[in-house]
Amino acid sequence: MDIFEKVLFLGDAVPKINFICDLISETHKVQFRDWINTPCRKVILHSCECSSLLERTQDIIWIGSQWIPQGVEITVLFENLNWTSDIYDQVIFIQPYPFTLNSFNQELEKIRTNLFVHSRLKITSYKVMFYRDFMQQSVAGESDDIESVLQNAPTQLEKELKKELDGEMIAKLLQYRIYRDPQNIISILHGSNGLLRATTELSIEHLQNLKDSLEIFSEDYGEYQSRLLYYQDLTSENLNSLTRFENVKGCSDVLQRYLELYCDAYEDKICCFAKEVYESIIRPVCFWNLERDINNLEIGIRELLHKELTMKSLNSIPCPPDKMKYNQIIRNQYAYDTTFLQEAHKFIKSTLMEYIYKILKEKERLLSVCLGPIKSMVNNE
Incomplete structure (x- = not known):
């Protein structure tokens, strides 16, 4: 400490x-x-x-x-x-x-x-x-x-x-x-x-930095997009390999198998990326238990990932017995592979970003509420 x-x-x-x-x-x-x-x-x-x-x-x-x-x-x-x-x-x-x-x-x-x-x-x-x-x-x-x-x-x-x-x-x-x-x-x-005054002024400065970061959060030069450049495999075309017939052969639910394959390959990496983004912005203003805060963030992200990519609106279909029928039914008739990959890209490009932004925005609101009375108390000393 x-x-x-x-x-x-x-x-x-x-x-x-x-x-x-x-x-x-x-x-x-x-x-x-x-x-x-x-x-x-x-x-x-x-x-x-x-x-x-x-x-x-x-x-x-x-x-x-x-x-x-x-x-x-x-x-x-x-x-x-x-x-x-x-x-x-x-x-x-x-x-x-x-x-x-x-x-x-x-x-x-x-x-x-x-x-x-x-x-x-x-x-x-x-x-x-x-x-x-x-x-x-x-x-x-x-x-x-x-x-x-x-x-x-x-x-x-x-x-x-x-x-x-x-x-x-x-x-x-x-x-x-x-x-x-x-x-x-x-x-x-x-x-x-003087310590409370100095601490308050420093906290207000950090709070303003948080607000500035949130204003450009989704921009190309913002924290989210800047760090995403180091996780290009989350948005690369390599995701297409997950939906190959060989990977889903014999499964009872093609969409569920897509989700399992995607989570096995990328869930931990998504959490790592999200925690880096969140911590880099929140650490300067954090006076609470940051480790517990980040653990809660990770739990929320894992739940969100499974919820968004389960796609309950689509019918559950078992994998056809051979590659030709798989391509005919799953790829061409229902386009399940394309739909899943689109949702996976959407999750990284917007859903996850909006989720982290919402949490950070609420932290900004709470910090503003907390600092208001303290600032007034210090100024009135």
Whole structure:
């Protein structure tokens, strides 16, 4: 998996453990809490397609979570290890309730030192994440409940730090985020650090390239026809050999035998060609499981091929006993060989092309729908 952004999580052990437990299944929570009570330097989190994954190598715990965005690697330190600002793109400090300045000030000195030592700054933001643990309950008699304090915490901490950080580099990097549940992860990571904006702009550019490709898809210089030049046997006159008497002799259904012969010779090659066309266009905009997507495409193409070339409208006729009668009945009287070959050529020239185009067009529509709100959110930041 390609990693485009590395994020470091700092703070006290308990809120970090609780935060990680929020991101994994109930079964894995038990195992994780057992492991974290033994010597552990750090936990590294990645994206995964299932709810969660859990592995351990010596003193590092590896976690896969469906809540982690693709391309992001989160490191959570559990020992007092040195970290450098030239490794991570952003640092997030977990600030649990009650939200006081004391614990953050201890980290602030480390950050100042780090930024001074590493002048080639990679970090694009340093965030304070106010963490709401729902196991905590407001105490009777408190002037404000936890939710109210959580809501006001960013403003309050920013106000307290304003004079202390005046003119410092960290002041330009510091941002504040509120965490209530795993659904907040994406906004916390990408809220205003520029990565979401850059990713969105790049996605819009790729989407436009997809639209441009679809506009010329069926033209001679489009992706379909250009790649078809490398699969000339799919449209060559060699197909005529499939309908020779020797190939269908003794069969109970001439058209069915034509289909079997054609699929044996060309079905896999048709799928290979179609997948090349589809992948070359969709890969730049794909953020889903491309392998599964292409497998579904292949299944659809095989079903379409059998459906289009079965030709149920024509009567089933067994192969005549000799070549002369075969030519007389099948070739001359019914012209089944010509009809089948015409349909086979039509499948490659237009039917398959229209099928792939329709799928790509629907992907373009869905991507446009998805990117619209994200683009508006980024522009309104």
